[in-house]
Amino acid sequence: MKINYNVSALVANNALKTTDNKLTESLERLSSGLKIANAKDNPSGLAMSRRMNSQIKSLDTADDSNADGISIVETADGVLAEIQDMLQRMNELTIKACNDTNTDDDRAIIDEEIQQLKSEVQRVCDTTEFNGQKLLDGSFDLKGYATIREPGTGKYVTDPYITVSTYSDEIPAGMATITDFTCEFEEDPITGTRNIVPTIVDGQMTSPKGVLTDSKGNVYDNIAVDGDIIKFYNSRGQEVQIKVDETIPATTPITIGLELTATGAMAVQIGANEGQYLDIRIPTMSLSNIGIYNTNTKTIEDSRAAIEQIKNGLAYVSTARSRLGAYQNRLEHTNKSLDVTIENMTAAYSRIMDVDMAEEMTTYSTQTVLDQAGISMLAQANERPSEVLQLLQ
16 A cells, blocks of 8 residues: 555546536536537537528528518509509599590590699609618619710710610610611690600601610611600510600711610529529609600590500509519518528527537436546545554554
C-alpha cells in the first residue's frame, strides 16, 4: 500500500469528471430542448441546420411577400370590377340615347351622367393605390419610349405629342421603328375630344399610314384607330399602341423610334433565392386606353358610335381582369407550395436540432446514477491512505 500517490482516487476522480461533463451536457440539452447546443456537439450538423434555418426564414418572408402580391391583385381587380359596372351603366345610357323617341335635349341630359361616369372612371384610375404606389396609371405596365428622327441630322429626339401607350407581352424588347408615318389629328375646342381622323379611299385606309418593324424584324402593317390611339398589329393579334396628338402631313412623313423595354411590371419575390420572382403586369387604365375618351351622346350619331366604344372598353377591362385573375390563381398555388416546403424543411431542421426528450431523460438518469456512484467511490478512495495507520499501531 502507498500513501504518496493515491492512484485509486485519481482513477475515481477522472471517471467522476467524465460523468459530470456528460451530465452537464445532458442538462443543457434538456433545458434548451436542442440536440446541438454548441458547435462541438455536431459541427457538420450545425452548419447544415444553420443553412436550412436561413432558408426557412427566407421562405417565410417570401410567403408574406406572396400574400402581399395577392392583396395587390385583389385591390386592382376590385377597382376594375367597379369600372366595369360604370361602363355597363354607360352602355345602358347610350342604348337609351339611341332611341329616336329622345330629343337632343334628352340626349344632353343623358350625356351629363355619362360625362360624370367618365370623370369617375378617370379619377379611380389615377388614385387607386397600394402602400402609396399607384396601380392603374401605368406604373406597373410595360414601359416604352417614343422618339422621332430629325430629317436633317438623322438624330432621334423626343416629341411630347407622340408616346407609347401599351404593347403586347410577346413584342420583343429593343428598338422598333415606324417608317413613313403620317396622320391627321383634330381636337374639338368645345368638348375637348381628341381624334385621329382616318382617311379611306376605295376601301383602303390611307391615313394614318406607316409600317412598324420590331427589333426582330417582324412587321406590323395593320392599323386601327381609337380616338387618339393608333394600333399597329399583325395577324397573330400582337399589337403596339401609340398615342398621337398632332398632325403629321402626308407631304412630310416621319420615322418614329420606339424603345420597347419589356420591363416595368411589378416584381413579387416568391422564393428564397435570387431570381425567384413573378412579374405582375397591371395594364394602364385611362379613358384613352379604355377607348371612351370621346364618348358622348349629344347627337344620335354620337350615341350610336358610343355603343361600340363602350363595348370595346368593356372588352379591354375584361382582358385586364382575366390577366389579374390568372396572376392571383398562380400566386395562390405558389402560396400553397411555399407552405408545404416550409413545413417539410422545418421537420427536417427539427430532426437535426431538436432533442428527443425521452431518450435524453434516459441518458440523464444514467449519468445521475453514475455521478452519485463516482462521488461515493471517490470518497472511499480518499479514505484508503488512512488505512495505512493501522499497520503502524
